[in-house]
Amino acid sequence: MAEAPQEEGGPVRFMKQHIALDYRVHVSPLAARFGEQLRGGQIVGSRCPRCGLVYVPTRAFCPMCTVAMGKQDETPLPDRGTVTSFTILTPIQYHGQKEREDYALASILIDGADGTVGQQRLCEIPLDEVRTGMRVEAVWAPEDERTGEPGDRGYGFGDALRGWRPTGEPDVPADAYAEHVL
Amino acid sequence: MAREVAIVSFAQTPSIYGVTETESQLLFPVIAEAIERSGIPRKEIGFTCSGSADYLAGASFAFVGNLEATGAWPPISESHVEMDGAWALYEAWVRLQHGDVDTALVFSSGISSRGDMREVLCLQNDPYYLMPLWADHVSLAALQARALLDTGKVTEADLAEVAARSRRAATGNSMAQVAGDVTAEAMSAEPYVVAPLRAGDCPPVSDGAAAMVLVAGDRARDVCERPAWIRGIDHRIEPHYPGVRDLTTSRSTRLAAEHVGVGDAPVEVAELSATFSHEELILRDALGLADDVEVNPSGGALAANPLMVTGLIRIGEAFRQIHDHGRTRTLGHATSGPCLQQNLVCVLEGDR
Numbered sequence: 001m002a003e004a005p006q007e008e009g010g011p012v013r014f015m016k017q018h019i020a021l022d023y024r025v026h027v028s029p030l031a032a033r034f035g036e037q038l039r040g041g042q043i044v045g046s047r048c049p050r051c052g053l054v055y056v057p058t059r060a061f062c063p064m065c066t067v068a069m070g071k072q073d074e075t076p077l078p079d080r081g082t083v084t085s086f087t088i089l090t091p092i093q094y095h096g097q098k099e100r101e102d103y104a105l106a107s108i109l110i111d112g113a114d115g116t117v118g119q120q121r122l123c124e125i126p127l128d129e130v131r132t133g134m135r136v137e138a139v140w141a142p143e144d145e146r147t148g149e150p151g152d153r154g155y156g157f158g159d160a161l162r163g164w165r166p167t168g169e170p171d172v173p174a175d176a177y178a179e180h181v182l
Numbered sequence: 183m184a185r186e187v188a189i190v191s192f193a194q195t196p197s198i199y200g201v202t203e204t205e206s207q208l209l210f211p212v213i214a215e216a217i218e219r220s221g222i223p224r225k226e227i228g229f230t231c232s233g234s235a236d237y238l239a240g241a242s243f244a245f246v247g248n249l250e251a252t253g254a255w256p257p258i259s260e261s262h263v264e265m266d267g268a269w270a271l272y273e274a275w276v277r278l279q280h281g282d283v284d285t286a287l288v289f290s291s292g293i294s295s296r297g298d299m300r301e302v303l304c305l306q307n308d309p310y311y312l313m314p315l316w317a318d319h320v321s322l323a324a325l326q327a328r329a330l331l332d333t334g335k336v337t338e339a340d341l342a343e344v345a346a347r348s349r350r351a352a353t354g355n356s357m358a359q360v361a362g363d364v365t366a367e368a369m370s371a372e373p374y375v376v377a378p379l380r381a382g383d384c385p386p387v388s389d390g391a392a393a394m395v396l397v398a399g400d401r402a403r404d405v406c407e408r409p410a411w412i413r414g415i416d417h418r419i420e421p422h423y424p425g426v427r428d429l430t431t432s433r434s435t436r437l438a439a440e441h442v443g444v445g446d447a448p449v450e451v452a453e454l455s456a457t458f459s460h461e462e463l464i465l466r467d468a469l470g471l472a473d474d475v476e477v478n479p480s481g482g483a484l485a486a487n488p489l490m491v492t493g494l495i496r497i498g499e500a501f502r503q504i505h506d507h508g509r510t511r512t513l514g515h516a517t518s519g520p521c522l523q524q525n526l527v528c529v530l531e532g533d534r
Contacts, residue, residue, distance in 0.1 A: 017314055023240035023296045026202040060207045066214065066253035
């Protein structure tokens with residue numbers, strides 16, 4: 001933003017006030033375990049023992065049934081899925097912005113899961129070819145670059161995945177994932 | 183005439199520093215416990231209201247994730263206050279006055295240990311004068327304590343007495359964080375944090391969560407052996423800028439107390455959100471409590487201070503005094519803002 005004019009020696013009309021707050025957030029035991037499994041190259045979800053819905057990443061309880069879930073409810077999932085919605089982002093160059101080029105983030109319904117994983121980076125595809133129903137597979141970071149940090153406070157894949165790329169399989173029709181878009 | 187509404191159940195986590203769970207994970211068992219104790223099936227709850235602060239979580243819209251712990255499917259009628267859960271209780275009470283729903287769930291949560299409260303709470307000050315000075319809440323409380331001491335009505339020894347009594351009382355409260363069989367002399371020997379407030383005059387940094395179920399009318403007696411009826415609940419606020427207030431008294435507390443009729447009958451127990459020792463003396467005076475009123479038998483906010491939950495716990499403790507201990511008239515108090523800026527007073531009564 002352009003600096004507002006301020007007359008030398010005149011009354012103060014504008015004042016800069018930078019505020020920064022530091023937080024130290026524990027990785028919950030549940031998210032830490034999920035992160036360790038990712039480091040080993042395995043995506044894991046939780047299957048509700050009552051309604052059978054599968055959530056990924058794992059969760060401590062089913063938010064639909066309010067039933068606790070634990071290790072016994074974990075279920076391994078493949079690193080493949082379907083794009084159910086997406087956004088093309090044009091990064092505004094605010095202070096701290098690291099993105100320079102337009103990019104795509106998508107919600108991905110992993111095969112066998114009932115809920116999507118949001119904010120997933122799409123790669124190896126021109127942006128004007130991104131579409132819902134597109135089949136994708138995970139692009140894993142090299143094993144020695146995965147820290148086991150689950151990222152986004154346990155709601156993402158941290159640095160284990162670089163993103164998702166098209167598999168080349170035929171697109172999935174919309175009614176196949178209509179109940180699992182968000 | 184207000185519709186009769188009662189608290190029928192209450193549950194809380196122990197207050198501790200540095201929980202590793204997420205806020206929704208903290209809330210999940212607490213909400214389940216409050217609902218189970220209420221005897222009201224979860225799906226029959228007519229209104230849900232929660233209190234929390236995104237500045238504690240360090241993330242925007244953090245409160246939305248907390249709703250997962252309620253099992254909000256099919257969709258529920260729900261609201262949130264960016265305040266202590268005591269104000270969520272107030273909103274739920276107002277909602278029940280409409281008459282079309284009979285039950286409400288109130289919950290709140292806060293993980294203060296993630297940030298530095300002496301930085302985070304600066305952001306509740308006005309952005310022009312106090313915020314740029316980073317006038318932190320302990321320093322502002324110390325100014326208030328100094329003003330109170332300067333009146334000559336209280337001494338530092340009185341503050342130490344409050345600090346010691348709170349810790350001794352907390353030895354009987356398994357949910358408290360700071361407890362011990364300490365003397366006022368020992369509290370007087372503690373170092374100053376910000377003079378005249380010593381370590382014992384200041385609250386611990388606490389994480390926690392609590393939940394409560396409200397029921398209107400006779401159904402409260404059907405589901406609960408001894409419900410605590412909300413005879414009055416009111417909250418009042420004073421100017422934002424502490425410099426324009428008389429900090430040695432609490433006009434907002436006095437007003438709220440008058441509106442809910444605190445003085446209409448004797449109060450047996452008062453649970454006050456006095457987060458600094460001198461605040462208890464100011465509040466006691468503003469509420470017009472008699473000398474024989476038992477104040478903070480739980481240890482109060484000096485023994486455990488999970489921000490956004492402390493006030494709801496006070497009202498929960500006032501409920502427990504009626505429900506568990508057979509008292510007939512108790513009081514819960516909550517506060518918000520620097521130097522007791524905003525205050526809520528809730529009078530509870532058991533059936534005689």
